[in-house]
Amino acid sequence: MKILIVEDELKTGTYLKQGLTEAGFIADLAVNGIDGQYLALTEAFDLVILDVMLPGINGWDVLLALRSAGKSMPVLFLTARDQVVDRVKGLELGADDYLLKPFAFTELLARVRTLLRRGKTIEPEMLGIADLEVNLVRRRVSRAGQRIDLTAKEFVLLTLFLKRQGEVLSRTLIASQVWDMNFDSDTNVVEVAIRRLRAKIDDHFETRLIHTVRGMGYVMELRNF
Ligand code: CA
Secondary structure (H helix, E strand, O other), X not given: OEEEXXXXXXXXXXXXXXXXXXXXXXXXEEOOHHHHHHXXXXXXXXXXXXXXXXXXXXXXXXXXXXXXXXXXXXXXXXXXXXXXXXXXXXXXXXXXXXXXXXXXXXXXXXXXXXXXXHOOOOOOOEEEEOOEEEEOOOOEEEEOOEEEOOOHHHHHHHHHXXXXXXXXXXXXXXXXXXXXXXXXXXXXXXXXXXXXXXXXXXXXXXXXXXXXXXXXXXXXXXXXX
16 A cells, blocks of 8 residues: 655654554655645555645645546545644545644554545455465454464565465566565565565465466465475
8 A cells, every 4th residue: 555645844754654664554755745746646646645734735736636637545634733724625625534733643544544444445354365364454464373473564565465366476566566666676675575474474384375486476376286
């Protein structure tokens, strides 16, 4: 899940980006309305966190531009406590939710998750293959009934494999989907991550689920031989 943060207060923006990344999202930060609008219009984001008072183009106008361009991803407005009128205006313009500053990160995260679940593509709650199960809402992974702890990135990597079972995923594709890296300068990162994921979900089990396809990438599938 990819989230765009448009926030000119660098401290808040950096904090949000870091928190969301740790929560397993890919987060991009734009520090003014112009960059924010450009990114939101040209790249695919699942959600936008939008500050109202921004240099360049304000949050309302960014939202207006997005909706006019047919972009329907959920938008969460960040608004100052003394700007209740902002909130009304934002909702009228098609914002999905708003949060008053200052806010607790846990509150923001809860709103983000709710908005993403409410989003037009209904995500399944559970994913699985063979005896491996992933609960996307509770972020729990188990195999043969055994609980497995994954890091945030390992979790994203595993769900990518599960959603695209039987499909060979190249290192470049994995790098772009999991780390948001757009070129294969360091696909070693992918190899290391796959090795770690395998150590947790495959190595102690009889049936391997992640397979290497030489020269092409990796595939998750059940092979009956
Ligand atoms: Ca601001």
